[in-house]
Amino acid sequence: MANSNQNNSRVPFGWVVAFAALSVCAALFFLLSVWKDYDREWRGYQRTFREMLVERAGTEEERKAALASGDQFEQIIVAGGERVDRCVMCHRGVEHPAFKDADQPFARHPTIPPHPFEQFGCTVCHQGQGRATSVQDAHGEVAFWEEPLLRGGFIQASCGPCHAGALKDAPLIQKGKLLYLMNGCLACHKIRGAGGVVGPDLTFAGERKKDPKWHIEHFKFPQKVSPGSAMPAYGHLKPEDLEALTVYMLSLRRAPSALALAAPRPAAGKK
């Protein structure tokens, strides 16, 4: 140790270069990750909404308040967290009177009096993925999510679980039920104890498959989505009839347990 070898005290230059290069690389991906985490889709929608809010402001005070509002995190917690709906992160106009005529995603939601948002949330009727905060994920139109957003007439299916009998705003359920009876589905399938035993019991058909596209495809080509099935094809029915049948199928599910829990509470809370 006495012969202190000073020229041996430096690490080879190649290792210094490797250290520099790898550090730059690590720092680069660190910064990229920070940016990726910050740059979320919902921020863009909130920015657009803010601009629209400024445009539609009636008074100078409203305009100032709109300008001052920053990006906000918002969610509706239903039944103590069993459902968490973050749709309002982007759909900012759902309750705003000034957005009655606005297009999606900022359109105002029509009021359906006994269904307050704070208590029901959104996905209980619309399906989709409530916890998600990016468009495709939230609409549930991604792999590994079984409940895509119910678009167009299919939304009527959501009234079924709670509202038995004919509903004037959801005529497709009734139409589908009629088609079900007229086309003899009853011969093979059982619903609430009535019907044949050749095919599966359909009492909770809407809980097994929640994607309207699956049902339409299944009516047209049963064996394609359910290999080995003995069901005859119903492709000869009119498209609107298949849609009504699908609505009826989707409506066959139990009332959401989240709502049963939430009902006695005055408000389940909104953060």
Place this chain on the structure above:
Amino acid sequence: MVTESPQKPGRGKAVSWLRDNRVVRSIFRRGYPDNDLDRAAVMFSNFFLHVLPARTHVHSLKPTYTWGLGIISLFLFVVLLGTGSLLMFFYVPSTGRAYSDMKDLQFVVSYGVVLRNLHRWAAHAMVAVVFLHMCRVFYTASYKAPREFNWVIGVLLWGATLMMSFTGYLLPWDQLAYWAITVGSSIASYPPLVGEYIRTLMLGGDTVGQNALIRFYVMHVIVLPGVMMILMGVHFWRIRKDGGLSRPPAPPSDAAQGEAAAFSPHKTYMLVELAEGKTPMVDTQAPEEEVMSWPHTVFRMLVVFVGVVAVLSAVAYFFDAPLEDLANPDHPPNPAKAPWYFLGLQEIVSYSALAGGVIVPAAAIIGLMTIPYVDRDPEGQGTWFTSGQGRRITLWSIVAVIPVVLVLTWLNEHYAVRILVPGASQIWVDLLNPGTILIVLFAAGSLYIWRRTGSSRMGALALYSYFLTSYLIYTLIGLYFRGANWAWIWPWQATGLH
């Protein structure tokens, strides 16, 4: 010992104050080591560095000798501890919440996605790197005396790593997790008599449910990391006590001629080095073959650490950790596959549950643990594949196993016991299937090479290469060539790979 470092020209007062104020000096007592005395002192006075020697043999620093695999495993473990601790803040091991917590990590927790990605990919990388490290140690014959028991500890660490990955696999509570653990735990239930007990102990019941989730969680975050940290401590301690990393024996010199001649006039000795028993550092090392660990070893380790972080953060940036549907006990995916490192076993289980669940894993673990006690002659230590002959035997063992495995798999497809004799007893299926036949062939092949060459090391090289290659082939078959009902498919026909 405390020397005031001389004020270098060109350095301002501020710099020297930053370096030499009371607080900094209370933490780093000696200041920056700029002479060999301080460079040695920093190694044994710093808690984190004292596991390393003050001087390192140049052979241990050769990248092509170790490929840095051991230290990379350690750094992956450190990354996993860090990311894992943070993930624990956002995860509740309850069947009702676990999957929602995954979704919240993805959609609302700041840096939740990158944390989960880093943790997932680092875990897969650690399974692979620990295994490669074991291959390095094997092929350089580093398990030989005096390192036999450290090899055994290494095998235990490899097992603990697999268990860490396996227990973590369940936690997201999605279909992928649920069914992989269902398949994996059923492999563990195949040993006769004790199998069902093992599975019940593991799952806290017959099926994967809340009991299994909390057991896997506690094993994953407390028990196994604790066990691994203790085993790692012992593993590293023994490396020091055994004279550092393995290397070829030094050419005979006057320094190695018995105890008395071991003294070198160029070295200083402490009292412990004069005590009974030899100190491996002294009798094999000449000062000119060593460099100061500070900065040579420490800086290289730093570079490897930055490299691990850089590669992991790049992978975590581009590839998201998988998350499938919520676990559904009523809807098994077809095929349900175990985690990739158990797919080789699952493939053999498809021939015979006893072979894949008991015979093959038992043979592998017993074989690995006993190798240093069977192959005892010190030949070839510290040299990749020992010799030119060893290199040829390794290569040809790998090449020869490929057709053997493929032919046996084909034979099993067309002329399996139950195809030839439909009512054959299960005993015949368990005795005559690719798994057991391969074990017999491997034993025979390596014994033949041992006798033919007269070297147990050559036999060991062949045996290890047989196992390595065949397990790799079965893993690839399980991963890419098995579809619904475990039928043959081509990789591009696969629907739900993971």
